[in-house]
Amino acid sequence: MEVWxxxxxxxxxxxxxxxxxxxxxxxxxxxxxxxxxPKVNAFVTVQGKEALEKARLVDRRVKDGEQVGPxxxxxxxxxxxxxxxxxxxxxxxxxxxxxxxxxxxxxVRRLNEAGAILIGKAxxxxxxxxSTTEFSRDGPTRNPWDIGRVPGGSSGxxxxxxxxxxxxxxxxxxxxxxxxxxASFCSVVGLxxxxxxxxxxxxxxxxxxxxxxxxxxxxVSDVASVMNAIAGYDESxxxxxxxxxxxxxxxxxxxxxVGLVKEFVxxxxxxxxxxxxxxxxxxxxxGCRCEEVSLPSVEFALxxxxxxxxxxxSSNLARYDNVRYGFDMSPEGYEWNSYFxxxxxNFGDEVKRRIIVGSYVLSSGYYGKYYLKAQQVRSLLRKExxxxxxxxxxxxxPTMPILPFKIGEKVDDPLKMYLVDVDTVxxxxxxxxxISVPAGFADGLPVGLQVMADQFEEQKMLNAASLFESAxxxxxxxxx
Amino acid sequence: xxxxxxxxxHCQLTGVGTKLFCSCKCDYRGKEPxxxxxxxxxxxxxxxxxxxxxxxxxxxxxxxxxxxRIPDEIAFYRKNYFYPDLPKNFQLTQYNAYGVxxxxxxxxxxxxxxxxxxxxxxxxxxxxxxxVYETGSMETSSYALVxxxxxxxxxxxxxxxxxxxxxxxxxxxxxxxxxIIEHLGVCDTKLEGSVRCDANVSxxxxxxxxxxxxxxxxxxxxxxxxxxxxxRTMTSRDMQVRSETRHWDDARKLTKESRTKEEEQDYRxxxxxxxxxxxxxxxxxxxTRASMPELPDARKERFVTRFGLSGHVAQVLxxxxxxxxxxxxxxxxxESPIEIANWIVTDLMGFIDERQKEERSLLLGIKxxxxxxxxLARMVDRGMINRSTAKQILGQIVQSGExxxxxxxxxxxxxxxxxxxxxxxxxxxxKSEKAAVTDAKRNPNAxxxxxxxxxxxxxxxxxxxxxxxxxxxxxKEAS
Numbered sequence: 001m002e003v004w005x006x007x008x009x010x011x012x013x014x015x016x017x018x019x020x021x022x023x024x025x026x027x028x029x030x031x032x033x034x035x036x037x038p039k040v041n042a043f044v045t046v047q048g049k050e051a052l053e054k055a056r057l058v059d060r061r062v063k064d065g066e067q068v069g070p071x072x073x074x075x076x077x078x079x080x081x082x083x084x085x086x087x088x089x090x091x092x093x094x095x096x097x098x099x100x101x102x103x104x105x106x107x108v109r110r111l112n113e114a115g116a117i118l119i120g121k122a123x124x125x126x127x128x129x130x131s132t133t134e135f136s137r138d139g140p141t142r143n144p145w146d147i148g149r150v151p152g153g154s155s156g157x158x159x160x161x162x163x164x165x166x167x168x169x170x171x172x173x174x175x176x177x178x179x180x181x182x183a184s185f186c187s188v189v190g191l192x193x194x195x196x197x198x199x200x201x202x203x204x205x206x207x208x209x210x211x212x213x214x215x216x217x218x219x220v221s222d223v224a225s226v227m228n229a230i231a232g233y234d235e236s237x238x239x240x241x242x243x244x245x246x247x248x249x250x251x252x253x254x255x256x257x258v259g260l261v262k263e264f265v266x267x268x269x270x271x272x273x274x275x276x277x278x279x280x281x282x283x284x285x286x287g288c289r290c291e292e293v294s295l296p297s298v299e300f301a302l303x304x305x306x307x308x309x310x311x312x313x314s315s316n317l318a319r320y321d322n323v324r325y326g327f328d329m330s331p332e333g334y335e336w337n338s339y340f341x342x343x344x345x346n347f348g349d350e351v352k353r354r355i356i357v358g359s360y361v362l363s364s365g366y367y368g369k370y371y372l373k374a375q376q377v378r379s380l381l382r383k384e385x386x387x388x389x390x391x392x393x394x395x396x397x398p399t400m401p402i403l404p405f406k407i408g409e410k411v412d413d414p415l416k417m418y419l420v421d422v423d424t425v426x427x428x429x430x431x432x433x434x435i436s437v438p439a440g441f442a443d444g445l446p447v448g449l450q451v452m453a454d455q456f457e458e459q460k461m462l463n464a465a466s467l468f469e470s471a472x473x474x475x476x477x478x479x480x
Numbered sequence: 481x482x483x484x485x486x487x488x489x490h491c492q493l494t495g496v497g498t499k500l501f502c503s504c505k506c507d508y509r510g511k512e513p514x515x516x517x518x519x520x521x522x523x524x525x526x527x528x529x530x531x532x533x534x535x536x537x538x539x540x541x542x543x544x545x546x547x548x549r550i551p552d553e554i555a556f557y558r559k560n561y562f563y564p565d566l567p568k569n570f571q572l573t574q575y576n577a578y579g580v581x582x583x584x585x586x587x588x589x590x591x592x593x594x595x596x597x598x599x600x601x602x603x604x605x606x607x608x609x610x611x612v613y614e615t616g617s618m619e620t621s622s623y624a625l626v627x628x629x630x631x632x633x634x635x636x637x638x639x640x641x642x643x644x645x646x647x648x649x650x651x652x653x654x655x656x657x658x659x660i661i662e663h664l665g666v667c668d669t670k671l672e673g674s675v676r677c678d679a680n681v682s683x684x685x686x687x688x689x690x691x692x693x694x695x696x697x698x699x700x701x702x703x704x705x706x707x708x709x710x711x712r713t714m715t716s717r718d719m720q721v722r723s724e725t726r727h728w729d730d731a732r733k734l735t736k737e738s739r740t741k742e743e744e745q746d747y748r749x750x751x752x753x754x755x756x757x758x759x760x761x762x763x764x765x766x767x768t769r770a771s772m773p774e775l776p777d778a779r780k781e782r783f784v785t786r787f788g789l790s791g792h793v794a795q796v797l798x799x800x801x802x803x804x805x806x807x808x809x810x811x812x813x814x815e816s817p818i819e820i821a822n823w824i825v826t827d828l829m830g831f832i833d834e835r836q837k838e839e840r841s842l843l844l845g846i847k848x849x850x851x852x853x854x855x856l857a858r859m860v861d862r863g864m865i866n867r868s869t870a871k872q873i874l875g876q877i878v879q880s881g882e883x884x885x886x887x888x889x890x891x892x893x894x895x896x897x898x899x900x901x902x903x904x905x906x907x908x909x910x911k912s913e914k915a916a917v918t919d920a921k922r923n924p925n926a927x928x929x930x931x932x933x934x935x936x937x938x939x940x941x942x943x944x945x946x947x948x949x950x951x952x953x954x955x956k957e958a959s
Contacts, residue, residue, distance in 0.1 A: 083526040096525065103519055105526060204525040209753035237528050238756055311750060315560050318569035319523045323626065331623075336564050362560070362748035367578070371750060 004028040005477075008074045008168040008222040012115070015073035018062060022055035022073035022117065029075050029119060033166045036480045041141050042151075042161035044080045045088055046120040051075070054117045069115030071229055075167040076111060079158050080121040081128050082171060082213065083202040084108050087118075091204050092136035093126045094346045095320040097327050105202020106237065107171060107213050107230045114229035119167050122157030126348045127317065128173055128206045130154050131181055131420050134411055135350045142407070143185060145446060145478045149404040152182030158216045159186040165477050168217065169226050173203055175211035176305050177399075177424025180436035183216055184399035184448025187438040187476055189223045189465070190216045192424075194455045195431035196241040198227075199234030205316040207309040208239075210428040218476045220437065220466045221249045227458065247459055249466060256464050257392045258283050259293035264397030264423045264450070271442035276398045279439045279449045282471050283396070283464070293388055293395065297380045298426060304377035305425035306418060307361050307370050314358025317351065320344065353414060382430045389454035394464045397423055399436040399448035423450060433458050437465045438474035481684035481715065483708055485650060486642035487700075488678040489657060492607060492633050493538045495666045499632035500606045501529035501572065501755075508629035509671060513612070521632035523567030528754050531556075535634040536583065536758060538666040539604040540768040542636050543584025545660045545775055546599045550765050554604075555581035556755040560748040564624070565609040567631050573605035575749045581757075583636075590777075591656040595649060598641035607633040636666075642680070647704035650679070654697045655799050658840060659776045662801035670841045679704055683711040687723035691735055694728045696838045703728045707735050779804060787817035796825045802842055810850035810857075819857040827871060828853065831878045847881030848874070856884040864888070872940070897943035902934075902950050905942065909933045910954065920955055927951060 003025045015022045030048050058073045081091045083101035090096045125135040133141040133156025141156040143149040144164040151160040155172025159182030162170050172179040174192035183190025192214045203213055215226035224247045232244030260280045265273055284290040322343040331339050361370035401423055410417045427434035432455050439449035453461035494506045502520035520527040543550055557575035574582035584602030609631035614621035644650050661667045669675050677700050682688045691707055694700050711721050726735040776798040783794035797804045810820045832842050860870050865888055873887045910917050920926040934947050
């Protein structure tokens with residue numbers, strides 16, 4: 001039996017009913033990983049031995065009739081900017097190439113409690129800065145649908161590992177689209193939760209006010225079951241909201257009021273636009289009331305996003321000075337300033353670029369001109385969205401304005417690269433939830449539909465996504 | 481030439497118990513380096529600051545005690561700069577340039593007889609770690625070690641307006657602040673480095689000079705005096721005073737140019753996204769005020785009106801909480817406030833050296849407690865001993881720790897009142913002081929001089945009354 005093909009729900013059910021063992025399942029996945037990793041390169045670290053041990057533990061508990069959790073035995077990959085105790089967490093950077101966290105991120109602890117098995121740490125753009133997973137110390141991750149193309153980013157390893165059937169689900173992080181972009185490019189489902197719904201404790205910060213950890217899976221239902229495990233208040237993160245939500249997959253979706261965001265559609269590649277229009281029609285056919293809506297401030301979203309993200313990043317990344325952790329480099333003979341400078345020249349180009357831009361926008365005299373203005377755009381976007389969500393349950397549009405492009409194609413043109421984030425950054429700036437669901441293919445390349453909802457309205461969003469998912473029936477994983 | 485002095489006072493909130501953004505202890509002193517740390521206060525990737533509400537309450541108390549307004553909301557900013565003792569290479573602090581977010585603002589504190597100084601702001605922030613230099617000095621060390629035990633200890637910074645013109649007033653003001661934080665119970669001022677003060681000074685409207693690295697309040701006064709003289713001398717010789725940061729050289733007692741020229745730093749302040757804005761709410765001020773213990777001013781007032789102490793004596797007592805507590809505790813044993821206060825302020829204080837006053841650990845090494853002073857006062861009040869004997873007794877018991885009654889008993893036992901023995905001493909004094917004896921025969925007052933000699937010869941053990949009688953008898957016999 002090819003259990004490695006199964007989604008999270010089927011894996012947990014199969015292991016619990018002892019149809020197959022967790023050990024057998026993990027063993028098959030490890031073989032699969034060995035087979036496809038040379039092509040995909042989704043992992044920074046594979047935890048084969050540890051995963052097998054954990055699998056045997058799950059099997060023993062099932063045998064003993066003990067509680068095993070809703071994600072019992074489910075193999076999960078975790079983006080390598082989320083801390084797992086005692087396992088290298090590198091952020092795909094030279095700066096953390098030897099870093100072993102002494103603690104588990106809250107999401108990791110919660111997944112463990114739910115019975116999930118960590119199979120490996122997923123590749124990413126260095127410190128989650130990028131939209132292609134090309135800026136990695138471990139080399140680029142490749143799109144399983146076309147290994148000459150990028151998988152999107154920065155959680156490229158997460159999306160690719162799920163699409164390439166190397167694990168059932170994954171955790172990524174989404175600062176400006178980093179879960180949804182690769183989900184769209186790899187034809188899987190990726191969810192960015194409401195800001196404050198999922199604990200960031202243990203997520204290596206890139207831009208604190210924007211980012212959330214979010215799940216990637218092959219179905220909306222798998223993504224929802226991961227959310228049920230990780231979402232909710234955490235005393236280790238003062239920005240989490242009180243309460244613990246629980247999402248179901250049989251929510252009412254009839255008569256949803258859907259807004260198709262004009263600005264998102266207009267800027268898209270014609271093939272993407274066509275599929276998005278088709279998706280809206282499909283939702284209308286399912287009994288949703290669809291209409292075009294406008295979000296005029298989208299025009300300023302990218303500028304606002306890159307101002308805030310780089311400002312926060314420039315400060316967050318200041319701690320990488322090789323004093324408490326880092327890589328091997330003797331301070332002998334250096335005055336500390338020159339040592340810091342020398343050490344920090346080991347950041348990759350994209351990270352350096354963002355640190356420099358961020359330092360600039362925060363420098364005295366420019367704060368009002370850039371940072372404050374960017375914050376005003378955020379308020380404006382929130383206001384426009386609030387007003388739209390009064391009359392609409394969800395807003396839809398393309399997740400990415402273009403199709404997955406070739407590796408290396410945009411790597412030398414940062415501005416062009418930043419432009420592809422135009423549709424995703426809005427949800428981060430406003431703190432609202434958004435999900436990318438596979439919508440179809442153009443020239444054999446995946447296109448994703450983005451569904452956004454108001455703050456803490458994940459259930460509505462999942463209802464819409466699930467409705468569309470079953471109507472569209474888009475293929476999830478390619479042959480490799 | 482007009483002198484303007486402003487102060488920045490840093491006070492560790494040791495009374496909070498745990499660090500500002502994690503649950504490590506505030507008590508880092510004497511611990512093995514880097515043992516009082518956790519992932520958060522050592523700045524490990526992925527950790528998040530968790531604001532200590534108790535520190536906010538304590539900082540609120542300080543703000544109210546300094547007459548500050550407390551805003552409805554406070555926020556924390558990142559002050560970004562690279563320094564090896566900063567685990568995150570930014571410090572979480574408060575900042576008012578883009579709207580008031582600090583815990584206190586616009587206060588005023590009176591001090592001395594009728595003076596007062598404006599308080600610009602009170603802000604809550606985290607203490608950095610410490611650099612330990614190979615040789616103890618930055619100049620001569622080839623390396624430094626970093627100890628993060630202190631990193632994250634809650635710190636309140638009080639920034640005054642440049643309202644002082646006399647270093648002496650600065651000293652009075654600092655003593656007042658120290659007494660306030662002692663009374664609030666927020667800071668153990670006795671701990672080394674728990675209260676620190678930087679000063680800035682300008683003369684005749686010239687450039688402002690910052691003085692750092694001053695380790696005690698007395699040195700703040702000294703450093704300011706030095707700096708004012710330096711600036712005045714330069715101005716009078718038409719030399720330009722540069723705007724700069726100077727360091728106090730404790731050994732040479734002078735301010736000197738900082739070796740590393742601190743260029744104008746751009747701290748790139750912005751609000752920390754991980755610490756949500758704290759909405760204090762309408763009742764924060766009322767609740768904080770209600771939870772505040774009695775402050776020095778109120779206590780002084782009480783000492784004067786209820787116990788009838790003079791303003792001066794009351795001031796000396798409340799300037800140091802330890803002393804005021806000592807006084808009130810003695811009253812519990814024996815309620816004679818004026819007598820007891822005088823024993824403390826004029827006599828006991830005489831046994832305390834400047835250095836102890838400096839470190840605010842007045843009673844360190846002094847073996848008498850409130851019960852000793854109370855008993856001493858009672859013995860004097862009841863005429864059991866006279867004042868000079870009482871003073872002698874105090875001199876003994878501060879070192880021995882004996883109760884005064886015990887010491888008095890011993891003293892009585894060793895007193896020489898035996899006629900023959902006293903006469904022996906008197907005769908030998910008469911022999912060596914012939915001129916004085918002749919004098920005393922004519923002038924009865926001169927006998928006191930001879931008595932003094934007798935006391936000296938017996939190391940104070942002669943019974944003065946008996947000795948004087950015998951002495952006068954001998955004088956008569958001799959005439």
